[in-house]
Every structure is written in structure tokens, then in C-alpha cells.
Amino acid sequence: MGEEVNRLKLRKLQQTGAFSLLWFTGAVSVLIMLFVVGYVIMKGFAHLTPDFFTTPPRGGLSGEGGISSTIVATVYLVICTLIVATPLGISAGIFLVEYADNLKSRVIKKFVALARFGVETLAGVPSIIFGLFGYALFVTAMHFGFSILSAALAGSCLVIPVIIRTTEEALKAVPDSYRQASLAMGASRWETIRKVVLPSAVNGISTGLILSAGRIVSETAIFYVTLGGSYRTPTSIMSSGRTMALHVYYLAMETRAFDKAMATGAVLVLLIIIINLVINVISRRLSAKTGS
Amino acid sequence: MMSEARMRTVDYNLYYGSFRALRDVNVNIPVNRITAIIGPSGCGKSSLLRSFNRMNELIPGVRTTGEVFLDGENIFCKDVVELRKKIGMVFQRPNPFPKSVYDNVAYGPRIHGIRDRTILAEIVETSLKSAALWDEVKDDLGKSGLALSGGQQQRLCIARALAIEPEVILMDEPASALDPVATLKIEELMEKLKQKYTIVIVTHNMQQAARVSDFTTFMLTDEQRSGNMIEFGQTTDIFTNPEDSRTEDYISGRFG
Numbered sequence: 146m147g148e149e150v151n152r153l154k155l156r157k158l159q160q161t162g163a164f165s166l167l168w169f170t171g172a173v174s175v176l177i178m179l180f181v182v183g184y185v186i187m188k189g190f191a192h193l194t195p196d197f198f199t200t201p202p203r204g205g206l207s208g209e210g211g212i213s214s215t216i217v218a219t220v221y222l223v224i225c226t227l228i229v230a231t232p233l234g235i236s237a238g239i240f241l242v243e244y245a246d247n248l249k250s251r252v253i254k255k256f257v258a259l260a261r262f263g264v265e266t267l268a269g270v271p272s273i274i275f276g277l278f279g280y281a282l283f284v285t286a287m288h289f290g291f292s293i294l295s296a297a298l299a300g301s302c303l304v305i306p307v308i309i310r311t312t313e314e315a316l317k318a319v320p321d322s323y324r325q326a327s328l329a330m331g332a333s334r335w336e337t338i339r340k341v342v343l344p345s346a347v348n349g350i351s352t353g354l355i356l357s358a359g360r361i362v363s364e365t366a367i368f369y370v371t372l373g374g375s376y377r378t379p380t381s382i383m384s385s386g387r388t389m390a391l392h393v394y395y396l397a398m399e400t401r402a403f404d405k406a407m408a409t410g411a412v413l414v415l416l417i418i419i420i421n422l423v424i425n426v427i428s429r430r431l432s433a434k435t436g437s
Numbered sequence: 438m439m440s441e442a443r444m445r446t447v448d449y450n451l452y453y454g455s456f457r458a459l460r461d462v463n464v465n466i467p468v469n470r471i472t473a474i475i476g477p478s479g480c481g482k483s484s485l486l487r488s489f490n491r492m493n494e495l496i497p498g499v500r501t502t503g504e505v506f507l508d509g510e511n512i513f514c515k516d517v518v519e520l521r522k523k524i525g526m527v528f529q530r531p532n533p534f535p536k537s538v539y540d541n542v543a544y545g546p547r548i549h550g551i552r553d554r555t556i557l558a559e560i561v562e563t564s565l566k567s568a569a570l571w572d573e574v575k576d577d578l579g580k581s582g583l584a585l586s587g588g589q590q591q592r593l594c595i596a597r598a599l600a601i602e603p604e605v606i607l608m609d610e611p612a613s614a615l616d617p618v619a620t621l622k623i624e625e626l627m628e629k630l631k632q633k634y635t636i637v638i639v640t641h642n643m644q645q646a647a648r649v650s651d652f653t654t655f656m657l658t659d660e661q662r663s664g665n666m667i668e669f670g671q672t673t674d675i676f677t678n679p680e681d682s683r684t685e686d687y688i689s690g691r692f693g
Binding site for chain 2: 320322323325326327328329330331332333336340341344345
């Protein structure tokens with residue numbers, strides 16, 4: 146009898162121990178995040194004036210000026226990258242989920258397996274590798290120079306795997322019963338995809354696009370070697386430029402305005418938080434709709 | 438009393454890869470009657486049903502031999518879009534699209550090229566009326582199909598199938614996911630629909646087959662697990678005076 150009671154106590158103690166540890170690690174990770182975000186925002190807060198957002202950087206060692214041109218460059222680059230990457234990524238995702246699995250030929254199956262492997266590999270390649278590739282191909286060989294165009298093309302290589310993966314996930318989440326119902330009514334495969342499957346997957350797919358926008362906003366290495374670093378406001382896709390993340394890098398490494406780097410960092414962090422909130426809202430709406 | 442056959446299979450075999458799911462099935466589906474396909478799980482009821490509109494072809498590795506006729510035409514020689522336009526299907530679980538009631542019903546006609554708004558509105562109304570759902574949804578056709586109750590969703594799916602003006606309606610256990618009240622509504626609806634349509638229903642529920650159908654096909658697996666058609670006849674005969682002892686054993690609940 147006594148032994149059984151002791152065993153029960155021991156089991157309870159084990160549980161308490163395990164849960165305490167889980168709580169502790171959870172709390173630590175939240176604290177680290179709060180500390181980093183809080184530190185950046187606090188250090189940079191003093192500079193977050195309206196002027197900071199509306200004046201361009203003046204260059205030079207002292208790092209005078211604001212960040213207006215870098216905001217423009219960031220937005221410009223995000224839009225151009227998504228214009229290139231969205232159709233390619235979504236189409237590839239549709240191909241992999243809706244068509245590839247139904248193909249019979251063995252050669253094509255091999256090709257599809259290779260494509261899947263390629264997508265997974267690309268998703269893990271460090272961004273500077275895409276940068277070097279972009280530098281060699283777009284900047285040098287194709288004579289696009291350091292420009293929004295070169296950066297957008299290189300950035301596309303970076304985010305296409307992201308878009309493909311999220312598109313695949315979104316399409317797989319669409320119940321097969323929708324496809325069956327549509328096909329049974331005499332709709333073709335393509336009509337079924339266009340009119341039933343894609344509208345049902347649109348939330349999931351847009352999550353992938355926003356995720357990609359976030360990636361473009363936060364990357365530096367790849368744009369260091371494709372976008373150049375001009376602090377002037379870009380006027381065309383052939384202009385060089387500087388995203389906010391790149392600006393942080395330049396300010397920190399090449400000027401004395403470390404506090405301004407922090408301020409720009411704070412803007413970036415806030416932007417990323419907003420992007421994540423948007424994604425959360427979309428996914429919540431998605432799960433409310435499918436009832437899962 | 439056999440009436441004229443709307444659909445007919447001749448020595449029809451279905452293979453999933455090397456597995457023979459249906460063996461030499463010869464069945465007639467009489468015009469404007471309800472034909473029930475009954476039998477234990479895994480006997481090929483659904484496979485047979487999905488052969489009538491070639492839905493099995495969506496599964497990789499499916500192969501068929503023999504023939505299936507619709508109005509005397511071999512369905513494997515027809516364009517699959519044309520075929521499915523003539524054969525509506527209702528599935529086991531209600532599967533309305535995540536669209537409005539209106540767009541669900543208008544989906545088929547739109548696919549088949551009807552753009553005129555007044556014609557579409559007319560088709561939607563007639564289809565919903567035929568599916569006995571109109572009175573419950575007419576005030577809010579913009580409501581999502583997913584917001585309806587299970588029974589209403591299934592009637593919406595029936596309306597959606599009717600909107601393409603088919604000749605045949607295939608129903609794959611259409612009431613198995615519904616409560617008894619909703620089931621009764623579907624059964625009453627089938628009774629009405631058979632005046633205009635030829636209906637084939639797969640059901641697990643023998644009482645349901647006895648209640649609603651005019652003709653019954655009994656299927657069973659053989660030693661190779663292939664589905665065989667054991668007996669086909671008027672429902673009253675199958676249930677009261679079956680010719681095959683296996684049919685009698687199944688109907689009296691000795692197995693399955």
C-alpha cells in the first residue's frame with residue numbers, strides 16, 4: 146500500500162518538475178524577445194520624430210538625416226519582387242499539388258520529385274548565395290547594375306520557394322470533396338482549380354505573400370550585393386537604393402550614428418510585428434471558415 | 438415489370454491497379470425509377486456508382502473493361518464533360534462549396550456557359566424548389582452554403598446537381614451523415630424527383646432501400662474480394678422473395 150502511495154507521489158513530483166522546466170524555458174524565450182525588441186525601441190525612441198520619417202539620409206560619417214528614401218526603396222523593392230515572384234511561385238505550387246501527383250509518366254514523376262527536392266533545398270540556401278548569384282547574373286552579366294531590378298530578381302529567387310511551399314500547404318488544405326463536387330458537375334480540372342480550389346485557398350496563399358514581403362524587408366546580405374547602397378530616393382527600377390534593413394547595416398558599420406541605426410531598427414521591428422499580426426488575423430479567419 | 442433502361446453495364450470490370458474491384462457486372466438502371474445498390478462494406482457499391490459518371494478515373498491506376506451505356510451510347514466514347522452534365526452526383530457527406538447558396542446552385546450552369554442573370558436566377562429558384570430548400574433560403578440567397586444545417590446542406594447539394602438538368606442522379610449514401618428527420622426529408626424528396634429523373638442510390642441502410650427504391654441490386658465480394666452482382670430485381674421481390682440464398686441471408690441480417 147505504502148509503496149503505491151510513494152509511487153504516486155513520485156509521479157506527481159516528476160510532472161511538477163517537468164512542467165516547471167517547460168514554464169521556465171517558455172518564460173526565458175519570451176523575455177529574450179521582449180528584451181531585444183524593448184532595447185531597440187528604447188534606444189531608438191528619441192529619434193522617432195516625424196522628421197525622421199520624412200527626410201532622406203544625408204550620408205557621411207555622422208549619419209545625419211532620416212530614413213524617407215529607405216522607406217521608399219523598401220516598398221519599391223517589396224512590390225517589384227512580389228510582381229516577379231507571385232505568379233511563378235503560385236503557379237509552381239498549383240502544378241505540384243493539382244497536376245503533378247496525377248501524372249502517370251515515370252519520367253515526369255522523376256522530374257517532379259526533383260522539382261520538390263529543389264524547392265526544399267532552395268528554401269534552406271543562405272541568402273548571400275542568392276545575392277552572389279544575382280550579382281553575377283543580373284548585376285554583371287545582364288548589365289542591370291546595382292538596381293531595384295537586380296535586387297527584385299535576386300529577391301524573387303529567395304522568396305519563390307516560400308511562396309511555393311505556402312501555396313502547396315494552402316491547396317492541400319482545400320477538402321478534396323470540393324474538387325469532386327466540381328468535377329462531377331462536368332467542370333474541367335482547370336475550371337475546378339480556378340473557380341473552387343483557388344478561392345478557397347486564397348487566405349493561405351496571401352499568408353505566403355505577406356511572409357515573403359516580411360522576408361524582403363528583413364534581408365540584408367542579398368541586397369548588399371544587388372541593390373548597391375545609394376541613400377538617394379530611387380526613381381526607377383534601374384535606380385540603386387537602400388532598404389531600411391540595409392540602412393541599419395550601413396549606419397552601424399560606417400557612421401557614428403549608432404542611435405539612428407537603433408531607431409531605424411525599431412521601425413523595422415514594428416513593421417515585422419505588424420506583418421505577423423496581419424498573418425495571424427488571416428490564419429484565424431481561415432480556420433474559422435474551414436471550421437478546423 | 439421491367440421498364441426501359443436509362444443506363445446499362447455489360448460485363449463491366451473495374452481494376453484498381455492489379456486488384457479487381459468489380460467482376461463482370463451486368464446491371465440495368467430503369468428510367469425514372471429509384472434503383473438501390475446494397476451490400477456489405479467493401480463490396481464495390483460506390484465503385485459501381487462512380488463508374489456511371491466515370492469518377493473512378495480520377496484515381497490513378499484505375500482500369501476498366503466491358504461497357505457502360507447511357508441511352509444506348511457507350512459512355513467511354515463520350516466526352517467526360519458531356520457525360521457528367523447528364524449525370525448529377527450527390528455525395529456521402531454534404532459538400533457545398535464555401536460560396537453563397539446562390540453561387541453554389543449557379544456553379545454548374547455557369548460552367549456550362551450560361552451567363553444571363555435572369556436565366557441563372559430562374560435556374561437557381563427552380564433547382565432550390567425541386568430540392569425542397571427554396572422556402573428555407575429564399576430570403577437570404579447570399580448566405581454561405583456552409584452556414585446551413587447538415588440536412589439543408591445536402592439538399593443544397595441536390596439542388597446544385599439538379600441545376601445542370603441531368604437525366605440521372607447518383608447518390609452515394611446521401612443520408613448517412615444526417616439525422617433521422619433530415620433523412621426523411623431527403624427520402625421524400627427522392628420520391629418526388631423520380632418523376633423527372635432516374636436515380637441510383639448506394640445505401641448501407643436496408644430499411645432505406647426497402648422504403649425508397651423500386652429496384653434493388655445486391656452485391657457481394659467473392660473469394661478474390663472482387664465485387665459481384667448477386668441479384669437484381671424489383672425491390673419488393675428482393676426483400677420478400679429473393680432468388681439467391683445469399684441475398685436472403687444478407688437481408689435477414691445473417692451477415693454484413
